Amino acid sequence: MTSQGDEATPRSVQLSVDGTVVTATEGDSLLAVCRGLGVEVPTLCYGDTLTARNACRICVVELDGNRTLVPACSRPAEEGQVVHTDSARVRTSRKVVLELLGSSVDLSLTKGVEAWNERYEADPSRFGPSAAPAGIGERDRRVTGEHHHADPLTAATVAQPAKIDNPLYVRDYSKCILCFKCVDACGEQWQNTFAISAAGRGFDARIATEFDVALTDSACVYCGNCIAVCPTGALMSTAEFDLRGAGNWAPERQHETTTVCSYCGVGCNLTVHVQDNEIVNISSPSDHDVTHGNLCIKGRFGYVNVQPPRRRVKD
Amino acid sequence: MDLHFTAKDPTTAERDAVDDVLGAPLDRTAVDRAATGQYLRAERGGAAVRRQRHLLLPALLALVDRVGWISPEGLDYIGLRLGVAPAEVYGVASFYALLALEPRLTRSVVHVCVDLACRMAGGVDEQRHRYEDSDTLVVDSACLGQCDRAPAAMVTEPGAPARHRVDAREATVIAQCGEASLTLLRRVDVIAPTDLDAYRAHGGYVALRRALDIGPAAVRAEVDAAGLVGRGGAAFPTGRKWAAVAAAPGQPHHLVCNADESEPGTFKDRVILEGDPFAVIEAMTIAAYATGCEHGWIYLRGEYPLARARLEEAMARARRGGLLGPNVMGRGFAFDVEVFRGAGAYICGEETAIFNSIEGYRGEPRTKPPFPVEVGLFGRPTLVNNVETLINVLPIVADGAAEYRRLGTVGSPGPKLFCLSGSVRSPGVYEVPFGTTLGGLIERAGGLTEGRTLQAVLIGGAAGSFVGPEQLDLPLTFEATRAAGTTVGSGVVMVIDDQADLVDLVTRIAAFFRDESCGQCVPCRVGTVRQEEAILRLSVGKRQRHERAHDLEILHDVGQTMRDASICGLGQTAWNAIESALTRFKLFPEDAP
Numbered sequence: 028m029t030s031q032g033d034e035a036t037p038r039s040v041q042l043s044v045d046g047t048v049v050t051a052t053e054g055d056s057l058l059a060v061c062r063g064l065g066v067e068v069p070t071l072c073y074g075d076t077l078t079a080r081n082a083c084r085i086c087v088v089e090l091d092g093n094r095t096l097v098p099a100c101s102r103p104a105e106e107g108q109v110v111h112t113d114s115a116r117v118r119t120s121r122k123v124v125l126e127l128l129g130s131s132v133d134l135s136l137t138k139g140v141e142a143w144n145e146r147y148e149a150d151p152s153r154f155g156p157s158a159a160p161a162g163i164g165e166r167d168r169r170v171t172g173e174h175h176h177a178d179p180l181t182a183a184t185v186a187q188p189a190k191i192d193n194p195l196y197v198r199d200y201s202k203c204i205l206c207f208k209c210v211d212a213c214g215e216q217w218q219n220t221f222a223i224s225a226a227g228r229g230f231d232a233r234i235a236t237e238f239d240v241a242l243t244d245s246a247c248v249y250c251g252n253c254i255a256v257c258p259t260g261a262l263m264s265t266a267e268f269d270l271r272g273a274g275n276w277a278p279e280r281q282h283e284t285t286t287v288c289s290y291c292g293v294g295c296n297l298t299v300h301v302q303d304n305e306i307v308n309i310s311s312p313s314d315h316d317v318t319h320g321n322l323c324i325k326g327r328f329g330y331v332n333v334q335p336p337r338r339r340v341k342d
Numbered sequence: 343m344d345l346h347f348t349a350k351d352p353t354t355a356e357r358d359a360v361d362d363v364l365g366a367p368l369d370r371t372a373v374d375r376a377a378t379g380q381y382l383r384a385e386r387g388g389a390a391v392r393r394q395r396h397l398l399l400p401a402l403l404a405l406v407d408r409v410g411w412i413s414p415e416g417l418d419y420i421g422l423r424l425g426v427a428p429a430e431v432y433g434v435a436s437f438y439a440l441l442a443l444e445p446r447l448t449r450s451v452v453h454v455c456v457d458l459a460c461r462m463a464g465g466v467d468e469q470r471h472r473y474e475d476s477d478t479l480v481v482d483s484a485c486l487g488q489c490d491r492a493p494a495a496m497v498t499e500p501g502a503p504a505r506h507r508v509d510a511r512e513a514t515v516i517a518q519c520g521e522a523s524l525t526l527l528r529r530v531d532v533i534a535p536t537d538l539d540a541y542r543a544h545g546g547y548v549a550l551r552r553a554l555d556i557g558p559a560a561v562r563a564e565v566d567a568a569g570l571v572g573r574g575g576a577a578f579p580t581g582r583k584w585a586a587v588a589a590a591p592g593q594p595h596h597l598v599c600n601a602d603e604s605e606p607g608t609f610k611d612r613v614i615l616e617g618d619p620f621a622v623i624e625a626m627t628i629a630a631y632a633t634g635c636e637h638g639w640i641y642l643r644g645e646y647p648l649a650r651a652r653l654e655e656a657m658a659r660a661r662r663g664g665l666l667g668p669n670v671m672g673r674g675f676a677f678d679v680e681v682f683r684g685a686g687a688y689i690c691g692e693e694t695a696i697f698n699s700i701e702g703y704r705g706e707p708r709t710k711p712p713f714p715v716e717v718g719l720f721g722r723p724t725l726v727n728n729v730e731t732l733i734n735v736l737p738i739v740a741d742g743a744a745e746y747r748r749l750g751t752v753g754s755p756g757p758k759l760f761c762l763s764g765s766v767r768s769p770g771v772y773e774v775p776f777g778t779t780l781g782g783l784i785e786r787a788g789g790l791t792e793g794r795t796l797q798a799v800l801i802g803g804a805a806g807s808f809v810g811p812e813q814l815d816l817p818l819t820f821e822a823t824r825a826a827g828t829t830v831g832s833g834v835v836m837v838i839d840d841q842a843d844l845v846d847l848v849t850r851i852a853a854f855f856r857d858e859s860c861g862q863c864v865p866c867r868v869g870t871v872r873q874e875e876a877i878l879r880l881s882v883g884k885r886q887r888h889e890r891a892h893d894l895e896i897l898h899d900v901g902q903t904m905r906d907a908s909i910c911g912l913g914q915t916a917w918n919a920i921e922s923a924l925t926r927f928k929l930f931p932e933d934a935p
Binding site: 183 | 414433437440441443704862867875905914
């Protein structure tokens, strides 16, 4: 067993970000360094409670000496690096990545995208009108390696009907950017349930249970930790989904109350989201020592003792 | 971990297929619902069971080999045996084109190559029809690596054992067979490939003996002095890689021979693996000795059944001859090799995707840094070298770096294998010194097909670039091709005559990248789709001038972003060949009528 004193003290390094020389701890991500400087670096797949997956590639920056751009979220700070966060190459890549995402995924509930589109002059409509949405389960049945013949006059999308197969939450994969956060939260990084995985390949890649079985037949334990990390609203509590569907979702009428979960002795912090005197969501702060934003089914969905569940209107 | 399995029990055939790979279960009742009548959990055995995850892909392949597809029951059984959640097994299974997750109950499955060389050979449609009968499922496939024998198809008949064969045109193995000038190909088609005595009689195991005599450091010094660079496409200095792995502190070190040759137009590694498997084994043994590896993996693409059979046989003979195993050549050095079979994924030729594939995860590339020499297979320092790179080590070690450098140029020493295909009289693998001109190489292959004129040459494969007839004087070296804005890449030289449809080839390249993108990062996942859409729009020809300009702008923007912002080499090169066709051949001129 090593004592604290035996561990190597992290080294300080100096690097330059957009001409400003900054001292950072070796191994910190360039993203953290930039944020420390107040330099905004847009990102979608980065989560503060998860290992960086660097899948979205919006956070790319230019690093002198590198042939390609590098992802700020997962490139560690090193001595002498020269970083450019707003060069022409960076701006082009961010613009096109935003266009690629915006043209293929419904980003209407993704925070920040509108402002980024403006900042990088991204025009997701440039690829033409969107292709017709896929039918239920159609994208899940795509065969890997089999070429999908699309109509080139429309832009292929991941649009498809939402998967509603349980009373607690909804999976609307037409909003999924494949950031892998739900998979990591469900799997080895938090819940260790492994109910979902990325499946398929390329543009047909999607988040799925085995053979696309309903969540009720899967290993899902309804902790909702996937909802907590989803950056695009693809995963959403049924309460919120129904309110939105009925046009009654009103963040301006909502307030949050922090409390401690009363179900067991762990002491998870709950943030209760209330609209019109009705609980609409329960989350936990991602910087909380105990939960790191995670809860169990009781904490996240077990508020029926406070209010009876809403009756879903059958489609 | 609390795993949750819902499917019913597998059939006896499925169970046997999986047990053949994983061994009998430790506790049969724990994995047999019929026996317990209970809700199933993972097999008992803890970490020892979970450490076998590298058997996941072999087990999936075993199911497809035995019964033709992966049923929910078979998939669950694998998960149960390995302690892996069914969603994860599904995620892996759905990554590969040679695995099927829907019932395939026909007697055979035929993968018809629809890639570049086979298209030019004509008859992709005829090929598809040729196999059509009620008991055969015909599916399209990316390049099968048989471009010298195009058109090609791979036929699989599931069963115990499964039968795999490749149907292609009859052709000589190599045109240069027996020529005295050959170094890398000198034994191919000269000796029986799996005859160890013949291999030794033709210079085999001289290099390993010398390596063991001079010691690991001297071997590394020779390789470094020889100026050998990687032949898989990236051209990284081999000596530097070896030095880094040898010096890496983590233990054990792993060696991976990248035999996932999938670049359309590339088949050189297949010719080596099929024709001189001992050379690959000997070279791997030297590489392992020089870098401190105890175990080697040959990641072989699933489309090379003959190479697999020959490698397995050669490995068995090498073991019997004391050339692999706990005491190689009686010199106290322990090393062994196993063949890991791919399952149809171009991306798995990417060095970090190989690691994920072997470890039983989806074949998605990893973030670099850390580099494989530090954190590679199973998180250990790993040496990854291409087949051709490795066999270059044999003459370097046997004859010394100075002798090796007599061939080739200062910047690109040594011999090089090129894959000649398309419109040449004698397609095949050719060994020439670096510096041979493009035109000279095409002449070596008998020149253009009778009565045709040259339109273009695709150098380096789908990730390479098209050049025009004015480049026939181009010396094929790393430095000269780079200066000319192209690449040696994996050694593809695909000759395209005036009758070939360049637009069709470019469209196929776009489709190829769309199909083979792993889907992990946005630039490549969506970019390859937008690229294909724009090419298809441009190729219909009825577009207004401003529409063409718009589509060309899309191609440039998306291409630049894929090159700059993709995680790995696949996305970074997905625009290369298309860009070259657009700029050098004015394929879709803005001002077209």
